[in-house]
Amino acid sequence: xxxxxxxxxxxxxxxxxxxxxxxxxxxxxxxxxxxxxxxxxxxxxxxxxxxxxxxxxxxxxxxxxxxxxxxxxxxxxxxxxxxxxxxxxxxxxxxxxxxxxxxxxxxxxxxxxxxxxxxxxxxxxxxxxxxxxxxxxxxxxxxxxxxxxxxxxxxxxxxxxxxxxxxxxxxxxxxxxxxxxxxxxxxxxxxxxxxxxxxxxxxxxxxxxxxxxxxxxxxxxxxxxxxxxxxxxxxxxxxxxxxxxxxxxxxxxxxxxxxxxxxxxxxxxxxxxxxxxxxxxxxxxxxxxxxxxxxxxxxxxxxxxxxxxxxxxxxxxxxxxxxxxxxxxxxxxxxxxxxxxxxxxxxxxxxxxxxxxxxxxxxxxxxxxxxxxxxxxxxxxxxxxxxxxxxxxxxxxxxxxxxxxxxxxxxxxxxxxxxxxxxxxxxxxxxxxxxxxxxxxxxxxxxxxxxxxxxxxxxxxxxxxxxxxxxxxxxxxxxxxxxxxxxxxxxxxxxxxxxxxxxxxxxxxxxxxxxxxxxxxxxxxxxxxxxxxxxxxxxxxxxxxxxxxxxxxxxxxxxxxxxxxxxxxxxxxxxxxxxxxxxxxxxxxxxxxxxxxxxxxxxxxxx
Amino acid sequence: xxxxxxxxxxxxxxxxxxxxxxxxxxxxxxxxxxxxxxxxxxxxxxxxxxxxxxxxxxxxxxxxxxxxxxxxxxxxxxxxxxxxxxxxxxxxxxxxxxxxxxxxxxxxxxxxxxxxxxxxxxxxxxxxxxxxxxx
Numbered sequence: 001x002x003x004x005x006x007x008x009x010x011x012x013x014x015x016x017x018x019x020x021x022x023x024x025x026x027x028x029x030x031x032x033x034x035x036x037x038x039x040x041x042x043x044x045x046x047x048x049x050x051x052x053x054x055x056x057x058x059x060x061x062x063x064x065x066x067x068x069x070x071x072x073x074x075x076x077x078x079x080x081x082x083x084x085x086x087x088x089x090x091x092x093x094x095x096x097x098x099x100x101x102x103x104x105x106x107x108x109x110x111x112x113x114x115x116x117x118x119x120x121x122x123x124x125x126x127x128x129x130x131x132x133x134x135x136x137x138x139x140x141x142x143x144x145x146x147x148x149x150x151x152x153x154x155x156x157x158x159x160x161x162x163x164x165x166x167x168x169x170x171x172x173x174x175x176x177x178x179x180x181x182x183x184x185x186x187x188x189x190x191x192x193x194x195x196x197x198x199x200x201x202x203x204x205x206x207x208x209x210x211x212x213x214x215x216x217x218x219x220x221x222x223x224x225x226x227x228x229x230x231x232x233x234x235x236x237x238x239x240x241x242x243x244x245x246x247x248x249x250x251x252x253x254x255x256x257x258x259x260x261x262x263x264x265x266x267x268x269x270x271x272x273x274x275x276x277x278x279x280x281x282x283x284x285x286x287x288x289x290x291x292x293x294x295x296x297x298x299x300x301x302x303x304x305x306x307x308x309x310x311x312x313x314x315x316x317x318x319x320x321x322x323x324x325x326x327x328x329x330x331x332x333x334x335x336x337x338x339x340x341x342x343x344x345x346x347x348x349x350x351x352x353x354x355x356x357x358x359x360x361x362x363x364x365x366x367x368x369x370x371x372x373x374x375x376x377x378x379x380x381x382x383x384x385x386x387x388x389x390x391x392x393x394x395x396x397x398x399x400x401x402x403x404x405x406x407x408x409x410x411x412x413x414x415x416x417x418x419x420x421x422x423x424x425x426x427x428x429x430x431x432x433x434x435x436x437x438x439x440x441x442x443x444x445x446x447x448x449x450x451x452x453x454x455x456x457x458x459x460x461x462x463x464x465x466x467x468x469x470x471x472x473x474x475x476x477x478x479x480x481x482x483x484x485x486x487x488x489x490x491x492x493x494x495x496x497x498x499x500x501x502x503x504x505x506x507x508x509x510x511x512x513x514x515x516x517x518x519x520x521x522x523x524x525x526x527x528x529x530x531x532x533x534x535x536x537x538x539x540x541x542x543x544x545x546x547x548x549x550x551x552x553x554x555x556x557x558x559x560x561x562x563x564x565x566x567x568x569x570x571x572x573x574x575x576x577x578x579x580x581x582x583x584x585x586x587x588x589x590x591x592x593x594x595x596x597x598x599x600x601x602x603x604x605x606x607x
Numbered sequence: 608x609x610x611x612x613x614x615x616x617x618x619x620x621x622x623x624x625x626x627x628x629x630x631x632x633x634x635x636x637x638x639x640x641x642x643x644x645x646x647x648x649x650x651x652x653x654x655x656x657x658x659x660x661x662x663x664x665x666x667x668x669x670x671x672x673x674x675x676x677x678x679x680x681x682x683x684x685x686x687x688x689x690x691x692x693x694x695x696x697x698x699x700x701x702x703x704x705x706x707x708x709x710x711x712x713x714x715x716x717x718x719x720x721x722x723x724x725x726x727x728x729x730x731x732x733x734x735x736x737x738x739x740x741x742x
Contacts, residue, residue, distance in 0.1 A: 068625075070622065070635065104636065221726070224725060224726045288625060291728050
């Protein structure tokens with residue numbers, strides 16, 4: 001099949017049975033690839049009510065039609081599962097070189113099913129697929145394990161690996177790859193730990209077929225040229241995602257001390273400019289990327305090398321913990337990477353614990369003697385270890401802020417910053433109503449990348465609550481995730497501002513199927529509605545209440561910084577949801593109406 | 608003319624290698640590219656890139672004279688005349704002369720098409736006149 005590897009690999013870890021089947025053409029037609037495949041297989045194959053930590057749950061790893069081809073940023077890999085953190089849909093996107101290698105091995109998706117009786121790793125070398133013993137690797141950090149495989153098998157092999165966090169079933173464990181790329185959110189790494197799969201190593205030497213070679217080369221080259229000609233290329237490549245740190249601080253969007261404010265008095269110490277000057281040594285790109293945002297860094301203070309930190313990590317492990325030293329953030333980042341836990345959720349969990357401590361809700365008796373005040377770097381490092389190993393206070397924080405705050409109570413639920421049980425990523429949303437709505441309605445919980453709407457808030461008036469704002473959030477939610485469906489990266493469009501129409505001829509030349517962006521957005525909408533139905537199917541009483549943000553954003557205006565005294569009104573939160581549901585074709589309780597499902601061709605699938 | 612590289616600017620993205628395989632074979636397959644990128648991670652954390660300098664040592668030893676010069680003066684492999692003897696491989700001072708019989712039925716090398724330069728976003732690659740060899 002043009003643009004595809006052509007096969008789906010199923011690995012039944014319980015029995016050790018390995019099978020391949022042709023990639024189904026109707027799923028290609030309706031869901032295209034990547035995140036679309038993940039959503040389809042999850043809904044269709046994981047039985048209703050499956051325990052996320054049980055053998056019926058699956059981990060679905062998918063590439064898209066762009067993966068491995070001459071298309072800028074064609075290195076994004078989707079990991080989908082029933083989330084052990086939220087009990088709903090989880091989909092995490094990982095950059096690097098793994099997904100390209102899947103395609104070269106002829107694979108569009110890998111489905112990990114069942115639970116292995118003992119630690120294993122999955123070995124794939126073209127058509128040779130084996131489960132191999134991983135007893136010696138269990139318990140080890142991700143860096144040393146990746147290095148082990150690279151030395152043993154060669155640099156052409158790509159490695160996805162979990163650390164002790166995943167092994168210990170921390171529900172926000174991540175999957176690591178290429179010494180610093182992650183599928184971070186929602187506990188996809190936990191699923192590898194549950195299944196006792198320490199790593200997947202993959203190598204392929206096959207060529208990926210395309211429909212019209214000449215047209216594809218021309219279209220691919222045109223996108224590269226647009227990226228290289230883009231005015232913003234130099235600055236974006238110099239700073240990567242950290243370019244927004246200073247901007248967020250200035251506009252009050254930088255999460256500070258557990259999201260109690262949006263500006264940080266120590267911000268300069270963690271700005272992208274500071275980081276570039278102090279620690280960055282190499283620009284590190286994902287597969288096929290002309291505008292590499294990956295910054296590889298060396299901290300002399302801690303004697304470490306680490307990829308990053310990215311903006312999200314700087315926000316949550318820096319300002320959110322009151323830490324103003326970029327080298328300390330880098331060390332925290334490396335600890336999380338090596339132990340295999342998500343920096344965003346971890347930063348939230350520690351921030352919540354620090355606030356509990358400062359308010360007297362947690363005392364030294366609860367913190368294993370740690371003086372858990374904001375800004376305590378050593379305590380942060382120690383807590384990261386404890387979370388990954390589920391020891392002491394770490395065992396509580398390893399539940400995620402929703403469950404931890406429910407257990408501790410005493411009002412701490414009010415400053416557990418999450419939606420649907422997923423900790424909020426690094427944008428403070430006291431007065432940014434589009435971004436707040438984006439978090440409230442995001443398909444996995446409080447994550448930013450489906451609809452990064454905060455710049456739009458500033459453009460049109462941040463406290464405005466108007467239908468156009470809601471329409472913008474919905475459009476972004478339908479459109480942006482399509483890059484994860486295609487196996488590409490959105491950042492060339494977002495950050496370099498290249499014309500998205502350049503992708504249409506490329507996709508047609510690759511797959512032989514003509515699709516406009518309008519067609520693609522329809523697929524995005526189909527996936528969005530399917531995953532909404534998944535949440536409802538798996539959670540009794542699912543509805544409007546699940547879309548509510550942390551009360552912090554409508555009850556507690558920041559005392560300092562750019563958003564001092566500013567807050568979203570509670571009635572506006574509800575107005576946003578009313579408008580959103582109406583525009584989505586959903587009921588007032590946030591459920592897709594039958595007509596909406598029918599119009600998206602989902603009636604049969606969700607029946 | 609020849610291809611030059613500044614390894615310090617390489618981000619390891621491999622776009623050049625896909626473009627290269629498309630030019631040489633009309634295939635999407637960086638395993639069939641004529642550029643080598645060696646990642647050195649986690650330490651020292653740099654990429655090392657090897658490219659053809661068009662020195663011609665491969666052509667000099669080819670028993671079937673399959674390695675010829677094109678209109679740009681670049682040495683290329685005439686696939687029809689290569690017998691996979693591998694005599695050229697150890698002669699290459701940069702390690703960018705390739706024979707992998709399981710992947711292709713001829714040797715391959717850089718023919719200076721320039722597509723790698725066209726896709727490189729960090730300007731790590733460029734084509735320029737050969738520098739005179741020091742005496």
